[in-house]
Amino acid sequence: MNDTTLKADVLIIGAGPVGLTLAMDLASRGISVIICETRRFAEPPNVKCNHVASRTMEQFRRLGVAQKLRDAGLPADYPNDVVFRTTVTGTELTRIPIPCRRDRYTETEGPDAWWPTPEPPHRINQIYLEPILLKHTAALPGVQLLNRTQFAGFTQDREGVTAIAIEMDSGVTRSIRCRYMVGCDGGSSVVRKQIGAKLEGTAVIQRVQSTFIRAPQLRDMIPGKPAWSTYAMNPRRCGTMFAIDGHETWLVHNHLNAEEPEFDSVDRDQALRDILGVGPDFQYEVISKEDWIGRRLVANRFRDGRVFLAGDAAHLWVPYAGYGMNAGIADALNLSWLLGACVQGWGDEAMLDAYEAERQPITEQVSNFAMDHAQKMIRARRAVPQNIEAPGPEGDALRADIGSEAYALNVQQFCCAGLNFGYFYTGSPIIIADGEHTAPPYSMGDFTPSTVPGCRAPHFWLADGRSLYDAFGPGYTLLRFDRSVDVRPLERAAQSYSMPLTVLDIETAEVPKVYAHRLVLCRADQHVAWRGAHLPFDVYDFVAILRGDAKRVRERKRALAWEGVVAAA
Template sequence: MIDVPVLIVGGGPVGLTASIYLSHFGVPSLLVERHPGTAVLPKARALNARTMEMYRQIGLERAIRGAGMPPRFGHMVMWAESLAGAEIKRLEPARGAASQALSVTGNCGCSQDMLEPVLRERAEAAGAGRVRFGTGLVDLQCHDAGVVARIRDSAGQEQDVSARYLIAADGAQSPIRRQLGIERDGERDVYDSVNIHCRVDLTRWVDDRPASLYLIEQPELRGTFMTINGTDRWGFLVTSLSHYGYTPEQFTPAFCTEVIRRAVGCDDLAVEVLGVGAWKASALVARHYRQGAVFLAGDAAHEMPPTGGFGLNTGVQDAQNLAWKLASVLKGEAGEALLDTYDAERRPVGQAVTHSSLLNALSMGRTARQQEAVLPRKEFLNEVGLIFGARYQSAAVVDDGSRLQVDDPVLQYVPSAAPGCRAPHVPLTRDGQTLSTLDLFGREFVLLTGPNGVPWQEAAGRLHPSIAGFVIGHHLRDEEGRFLRSYGLAPDGAVLVRPDGYVAWRSTGGAHDPSAALTRALDMALCREGQGSQA
């Protein structure tokens, strides 16, 4: 019998990220993945700035960018009749430019087959045996004290695993979700697609107009070239197969070659088909993300069309949100009710991005419902509000009564340090070196105060030595004078930021008894004042 605090089922980006973060917070876990290795098809490719903030905070940004496509391909999306034919439209996504101003990092194009090895290497570095590929879940029993699972490796050897908690990152078809009987709401099988992974040199058609996506619009073919390395390795996504009379079985290497040549507009183009995957896009969200000791994450919790590139990003952000909470409970620092806030915080996000992704697909005519449209709605690739603007409302957030005025929560983002919001990016300097407020987050609770906030920091040091404290104006210099304005603080105010970079509590000014105020805030943020019921 293997005894481990957390069992993770699924070794895609979400499961691997959960493993990495649990290790980052000092919690051992066991990850099992039934496939023998990481992804062989490009699948998802777009990592948004919020996701890259996460990976930057745990030291993975450089490795991921090194595995990604050349950055010059990330600034444009293009529509054309074929790569050699007439252009229809060019779009420079507003969210890319906005991210540069709103974050210390930016978007990254890194296909899933290149991303997963980076994540796997980091996850395995935490300890031998923590990540097991070629090992599947064959039985699961849930009880009040946790779960007992039976796993089987590729040699047919079986073992039992006892775990206090289980993260189900086992994909859109999630056998675990089905076993638990968790229903989903939304629209199923919105459209069908085939993803072709190929080696083909497209340099002469793309080198002078680099784009992350080249959308091909023909009367009998709707498809998208997805940039992987910008030269000779590409994905080609054929959408709405049934509408055009295609079936997945038709996509033999010879037929794939014919389709790609037609999309390029070159009849004698050399094409090597590396892999083909058929799938159907749905827009479905689980009715709850937690059931007892089991938590759904990633596609198991929310399945969405790829139009907008939110699936992977939403999933790995689920993993970060859940990991710090599991770690806090397992270490005895938080009440069990903290785990209920995972559903309260992440399910509304999953619902919002799934709905937006569906509307993107409908506007682009990628579904049987609406085939006449070609160009997308204005929100497509401009969803700055969805990327940065989520405001959590849960027991892990101490509401201060502040309200945000945003006319369009999809397009608009107003930086705010109101409780429940992502702590804003503000440039700072330390010993002559430039850094961001975001670089201070990611491991423990962080207390940021204005220049007159020393009493807050002294209280934190006496009561909670695990809190990292910074007086902006003493420890760190605010050369641009932005911190107090961005965080909504007076010079003697303070803000408490959670390990996931979201604000737990804020005092806009000083307090008569900083120790008592801070203790009360931390108790509330960690749900130490009473236990909540499980879903």
Template sequence: MTHQTTPTMLDTDVLIVGAGPVGMALALDLRYRGIRFSILDASDGTVVHPKVGTVGPRSMELFRRWGVAGRIRDAGWPGDHPLDIAWVTAVGGHEIHRLPFGTTDTRPPLPYTPEPEQVCPQHWLSPLLAREVGVHPEGPLRRECRVDGFRQDPDGVTAWATDLRTRERMTVRARYLVACDGASSSLRKAAGIPAPSRHATRVFRNILFRAPQLRRQLGARGALVHFLTQPPALRFPLRSMDGRELYRLTVAASGHAGNRDLDEDALAMVRAAIAFDTPLQIVSENVWYLTHRVARRFRSGRVLLAGDAAHTLSPSGGFGMNTGICDAADLGWKLAADLAGWAGPGLLDSYDTERRPVAERSLEEANVNLMRTMARELPKEILLNSEDGARARAELAKELERGGVRGEFEAPDVHFGFRYASDLVVGDGDSDSDSDGDGDGDWRTDAVPGGRAPHAWLDEGTSTLDLFGQGFRLLSFTDEPAAPPTALAALTTAFADRRVPLGTTRCHDASVAALYGKPHVLVRPDGHVAWRGTQLPADPGRLADTVRGAR
């Protein structure tokens, strides 16, 4: 007699499909807000070939909110390893140009963030986030579970999945499904959302290798990234992946797998990239296809896209994962608001309105960086050990400096300067502040509506950013007592009547007041400015309805 096993039934509020950094960031944000969620991931969690290397500064601010920034900083990157970027004919060969960034131990603090970027490659970051969220059966993350399909209805999403270890079938019922399943997202395709290509697809090889003596041999010539200048294939980075012995070399591949250039011996490529003999061991190779896509929309009913499922862009500049983590921060509070019952009908739609333009700008910025590298002329003379070679290298160094290569590795305007222009944001009548886009660096010195609320230290160890997260936060810098009481009470009541969480903070620090620009500033749960004014609003109910998407 055969026995039919009953499929596993899961019930949750948010089903996240994909446990990459973006899916895990969304899980952390939902956990922070007390929202039930489950994560299904088709992989076993092993990162054989790490792609991501550095967590950007805005992402680190968000990880600070979610309580894991310290663990990311302690993951293993040596504090004394150089963070420099060096253009070289070969590692240990002729150095053409260097951008000095010091080390994590020696770099000075930045005035605009409490959390500078941190090197934490994916083979460290992914297991760290998995431990934080919790793997089944103790936690909500289920590995080796493939989602096979889904169906939407007015009240939620039903998804079908397979446990790839046991072949057990499972059914998941959720209020919302968020696809974080990567650039070739099957869920995006099943939802009927196109993601047209914006630039030509390119093919690259990543070669991961160990060189245990290389750091010692390089000494003062060490760097986080050595940009190679040996055309045609060796014009891309050789990057340290652990600060000790693990490195990744990226090389151009003009064809598809099976072509001769892809079959070229990996060890020979690595040896060509290093100017002296050193013990080497190839760990793995990965052929990957660089696509430049932004989905036409980030929402289809109760299915939403985040990270690479919504946008894929060149790694030049390091914007990809960090754009996705900001997706999670924008989406998390909006899902929580909807599930708690205080969201207006336009709140979830604003996820697309706010995040898609940011993805489009990030894609184009990354492509500019890529094309700068692809188009750079590398005369054969730069390889010569002669006066002609020295002159050619000096000219190339001038070209690199004139070409703005620093912006590829130090791009705070991309990480921090984007502003949301949606119906949730109330402009204050200042044309510069109300403009959409990156602006002129106002994010450093002004709490522009739609922009990230600026960082300032309130006391030792406490940033203004630490005030934001659980709900809306009203910052008042006026010296008038209670500003006046009736106006503040009316605003508090308007939010409370709509069940919108609101906290208030009075600040008497003149430098912080100058940074925020107006006596009253309302900051959203994601840390972006919703409204600011010289007086509290005469119609506080209208403001409350606007910022929750009910107008």
């Protein structure tokens, strides 16, 4: 091998939020990382994601960046409400109340204030989010960021991956040797194409003419209380506007109709004025055009040997409920601890099979939630009555009805407890079902907390004031609700494989009733792996399964069965 070859445990292609989060988590496990990114260091990202989900914030809390993110974005007292109006400057139809970031931890009223979590959601645009993640990641030991570097291809063998990358400014070709590689390189992913994976689903659900503007005078023209997001509903043009800095910058989505198949088929300026509800004298500056197509596409596989896909490289869908970037980050955090286990030597290579087995079905579920909501929204926009802006009692009654319908339809996407906490993993090689119950169903907005293996471990606060998740270890954490249960055999079995196992004795009266078992084993990603009243009979077989080495268990059982046959003969 050439002496100039760069080496790392994991190579990540793409330094967007998904790739950066993956690198952060790997670095926290002592795993060396190289990131290839075509942009210059700190080059501003596009104005895309506007929302960090609660589940994502829970993980950012563990990685030490949650508070940094809370301190950025909209002004601290700027309402995170979602409001529906006839136009942005027109009559209010309804409002979904969401606390400003100043009150996010203390607010108890509202459709998402009841959530059982240490970290509620945070409304922040990617132009503020990504620089914070980048600065944090670049400072971590073991992380090397290669900017202005184009990934060009790879080969892999039984021991690792050799990737070729080109320095875009000098034209110099670099060789990078790693044990594993992850493509976080977006919807047009080169990594996905090179492993032969294909996106399958619905290629076009909605075209959106999106414009990032600067309009300092707009805030004063909007009546009543400000809002993070404003939906404009009128017969001329329906659209959505997001407050970016809370002062003068705004992102405006013009949802094109089915008979408007091209972005340029609609006058952008007139559409903006119809959505905002302003006349020809209103002045604004176009900062950038951010047009996009809503899709429902999921890769037919997320892996080829030592190469994996995450984020938009693996799935694309209409970003309702904000579950574009957030689903990608969930991919990264599911994969990271598995890669860490293998690099550290306590996880069997077969443990990595859990990634595709767990994440691919979830992306199918979430994408269908998003597509279903998109179709309902398309129908709602088409059904806006011509007289929605009519004055007088008749118009007021009509607007009240439209507002009520808009609230009922949309509160579930902006206060989406189900998508945050309800999803669960089944069919995974490292989750041990107990046969007692199946995981409860969930919707976009609702869920039932559960300790069924595969579900997120329901959150509660420990007696010392910490979040349950703050006490989790880097591998598995065994929650013991009864100190009389002797767990030393499991500790010895885990130690024999160097498998990280943290035993956490629960000493608080505030435990949710759903924790009905004396033992609940949780994974690093906060999902339940197993539960029971007693330890399994053979703790070494149990640990083998948790390490991904179910093959060893099967072979041992076959051997014992054969010995029984021989003895009987």
